[in-house]
Amino acid sequence: MLSALAFLWPAKKLSEQSVEKKANQIQSIVETSDNLFDNGHFEECYQILKSSSEKDIEIYWRICRVMYNMSKEVKYDVEYRKLLVMDAYKLISEHLQDNYDRYEVHKWYALLLDAKSAYEGTKERIKQLENVRKHMDLAVTLNPTDATTLHMLGEWCFQVTELPWHQRKIAEVLFASPPYSTYEDALEYFMRAETAQPRFYSLNLLRLGTCYLKLNKEDQAKYYLKLAASYPAKSNDDHRANKEASELLKKIK
Known part of the structure; x- marks a missing residue:
């Protein structure tokens, strides 16, 4: 019996080492890709994530994130941007x-x-409004x-x-109770986002001002x-925020 247990022990140790090695590999990929993403290097981030052989949700959702952000880059043609969205979805x-x-x-x-x-x-976008909201609410419930x-909310x-x-007329046809909101509702979420992570996103600042x-x-x-x-521009969103905010400021006396 003891000899049998001694035989199993190395196999168990090897299994633990394999799990630890995989976790370390995923962590390395995550750290490298996050750094590239945070600095606006979306293509490099995408290539690192796509070339990974690791099958893990930490990799998958990051691939979707970077594909979504690439789909907003005007340097790509419309068909490629659409393909990025469809594949990521x-x-x-x-x-x-x-x-x-x-x-x-x-x-x-x-x-x-x-x-x-x-x-x-x-019509399809309006049709999906409630479903989009449902998953946003689930996300914020899981991480307030x-x-x-x-x-996003x-x-x-x-x-x-x-x-x-x-x-609005299309929404009235599609829903018994069409989606409804106010600027006060939007402001509350934008302010909560700003409180959670001050100045994290140029468009959040723009929306607060708007x-x-x-x-x-x-x-x-x-x-x-x-x-x-005056937000440091690293992405198309930042350039958009710079431009729209400047234009709105000119209209304020």
Whole structure:
């Protein structure tokens, strides 16, 4: 009996070493890709993640994240940007049910569902509004202090508030109770995002300024618009925030 146990011991040790080695490899890939992503090097980040042989949700949701961000780069043609969105949506959908307790999965599923439906037309995007909101709510329930998820909920409220008349009519046809929100709702989420992680995102600063402007609170609007206008530009979103904030500031007396 003792000899049998002695025989099994090395196998167990080897198994533990294998698990530890895999975890270390994943951690190394995650750290390298996150650093590239945070500095706006999306293509390099994408290549590192795609070339990994590790089958792990930490890799998968990061692939979806970088593909989504690449899909917003104007240097790519429309068809390639659409392909990035569709492929990323397919990937995150495949891993949704098995990772229902992961806020990152719900977050990127919500964003990619919205992006995918936008390519499929106004009616489809409006049709998916409630489903997008559902997964954003699940993400923020699982992680109440994630700034980007809070920003996403603010953006959802902002976009619903800004729906043009003809799109509201489509929503009335599709839903018994059409999605509804206000600038106050949007502002609350944008402020919660800013509190969770101050100045983490240029567009959050822009939206804070815009909401305050919509609510006729010019002093607060100026404060956040100035921050957005001077935000260090590393991505297309940052350049957009710089430009839109500067234009809005010119309109304020």
